Amino acid sequence: MTEQRKGRITKIIGNMVAAQTDAHIIQNEVAFILHGKERLKSEVIRIRGNLAEMQVFENTSGLKIGEEVEFTGELLSVDLGPGLLGQIFDGLQNPLPDLAKECGFFLKRGVYLEALSSESKWEFTPLVKSGARLRAGDRIGFVPEKIFKHYIMAPFHLAGHLELTRISPKGSYSLKEPIAQLKDEEGRFHDVFLKQTWPIKIPIQAYAEKLKPQEPLVTKMRLIDSLFPVARGGTYCVPGPFGAGKTVLQQLTSRHAEVDIVIIAACGERAGEAVETLKTFPEIIDPRTGKPLSERTVIMCNTSSMPVAARESGVYTAVAIGEYYRQMGLNVLLLADSTSRWAQAMREMSGRLEEIPGEEAFPAYLESRIASFYERAGIVRLRDASIGSLTIGGTVSPAGGNFDEPVTQATLKVVGAFHGLSRERSDARRYPAIDPLISWSKYPGFIEEKQEDRGHQILRKSYEAAQMMKVIGEEGTSLPDYIDYLK
Ligand SMILES: Nc1ncnc2c1ncn2[C@@H]1O[C@H](COP(=O)(O)OP(=O)(O)OP(=O)(O)O)[C@@H](O)[C@H]1O
Ligand SMILES: [Mg+2]
Structure with a gap:
């Protein structure tokens, strides 16, 4: 990270913090506020000239004007990969049980854990061969996750036709090990992992x-x-x-x-x-x-x-x-x-x-x-x-x-x-x-539409009959109306 991707706090209103910076800030990028040893995660939600306004995902008490802010250049993203099922996350995808283990039941601010454990191994089975022509979202292989086949797909952010230049054989891999490599139309190579990240505010549209x-x-x-x-x-x-x-x-x-x-x-x-x-x-x-x-x-x-x-x-x-x-x-x-x-x-x-x-x-x-x-x-x-x-x-x-x-x-x-x-x-x-x-x-x-309508009609009639009964009592209600009411 270069020096320029930094800023200094100029304003704090609740969990909204503004920072002065010379860097070219990206809308919705993640920034960290450096407060002593703590790094508080925030998202840039408005930029005005060289003033970036951020919403901080933590309690902001104790922050001071002039404290440093570090911009990451990455949009707020989610980790997608095997191991999601059965998890309990907080809004920033911190696994809550792990967080409790780390810092007790009272959550500390500024603690961010891996959403998916990068150490655990998954049994990968390839589905395509080297040289295959793919597009973003196409299946490369799968790993078993609970009762499902968790498909590993070509990263959603890659555009155009992709060529599979390398794929690992069947075996056990962690989320850190690349299992395949793709070449895009411009000749750039991209490693594929069991896990991919995706900006949460953009819909995934890798379908036909x-x-x-x-x-x-x-x-x-x-x-x-x-x-x-x-x-x-x-x-x-x-x-x-x-x-x-x-x-x-x-x-x-x-x-x-x-x-x-x-x-x-x-x-x-x-x-x-x-x-x-x-x-x-x-x-x-x-x-x-x-x-x-x-x-x-x-x-x-x-x-x-x-x-x-x-x-x-x-x-x-x-x-x-x-x-x-x-x-x-x-x-x-x-x-x-x-x-x-x-x-x-x-x-x-x-x-x-x-x-x-x-x-x-x-x-x-x-x-x-x-x-x-x-x-x-x-x-x-x-x-x-x-x-x-x-x-x-x-x-x-x-x-x-x-x-x-x-x-x-x-x-x-x-x-x-x-x-x-x-x-x-x-x-x-x-x-x-x-x-x-x-x-x-x-x-x-x-249910057939006609019968459904009939059901709605009966309900409406029954409601009317009930309203009427409130006024004239059960004795004054005619038999057909009373039957409707009971329905
Ligand atoms: N289907 C049901 N069967 C039995 N009891 C129910 C049922 N639905 C609701 N209740 C009762 O109503 C109570 C309140 O329900 P619930 O917590 O779902 O309300 P809510 O609409 O989510 O409320 P809030 O707006 O405060 O979140 C429950 O604790 C339960 O006692
Ligand atoms: Mg509720």
Whole structure:
């Protein structure tokens, strides 16, 4: 690293730090703030002339004006490779159990560990021969990971046609050893490792074609599958007032939904809840495989007590991991709980940047951020004709259960199914508290459209009858109305 890639702090507002620098700073690059022996990770989110403004992923108390900042020139990235399954990460992809081993249960700031152990060995089997013509995302070989074949693919960032100039024979390799070499169209050579890194905010698009989500995804939740189906590669949201059962509904979906891999992005939820999930998860036996459920899940955990900026990165890291497994032809389900907390983190940062606020002080780009997050879902045909999908389900927790607030509205514009929870139903302990009168889905389900409409009609009639009964009592209700009510 050259001397010029450095700067000095000129302003600190909460977790927003500005630094004066002569270097050519890249938007969204990672910078480290040097505070004594600590190196605090941050991301450049705005550049004005030679002033770089960064969001720091750690508590910033104690930082001083004039302290040094080191710019890395690399975008905020995620490590993709074998060993992700079964892991519990924080928003910056630090494995939490290892972090606890390293520094006890009270997390220290400025400690960053390897997301994937570079020491452990994986049994690699090549699938192509030297001289093969490849493109980014094509399969080079595989290693076994839990119950899956984890395909090792040509790095996604390489452009154009690639020639395989060398490939290692079948054997055991660590993540540090190059297992192949590719030559690009310009004659440059690139080593291929079992692991690759990818900038989290850019979608992985090394596939042939994005298809329309049409095939239903079985969640095993009767109300959802019958009346408000979710499609493989589709998107859905679960808004509901506090304590209406959003988290429980997502946990049930994570266990029973018919997908290969589940990624859980716990974003700004209570720490106690997260601890419970982490404790109970390894004990749960997967109804599909008979093995622990944690063998096919990845958990990104950012509780409300952790720094807000890391929430944003946690959500994107989770999506990038989802896209990575989709590239292997697997069906992936990403559950984000809750996207409102993520939006609040955005609002906090936007306030510190003194941007002009939009509705309810959320930034003006709230809608486009939410849209671009859900747009990363999808069912795709890969270049070898296999199909992979990434389905995204997010919960929204609007204050007071008011669905007219900006986050719910922005989410509704982009998702394909809406499962609105109602306070009335959850108070009556009718779980899942999905309100059939306000919920909808654009995806085709198992049930014929006509019958589905009939179902909705009956529900509406029954609701009307119930409302009427409140006024005129049971005696005054006609028999057909009463039957509708009972339905
Ligand atoms: N399907 C269910 N079956 C039984 N009990 C449920 C169910 N769903 C929710 N509950 C009950 O409701 C409580 C609150 O649920 P949950 O934590 O999922 O709410 P939430 O909507 O995520 O709340 P918050 O907005 O505070 O995160 C649970 O602790 C549980 O007692
Ligand atoms: Mg919850």
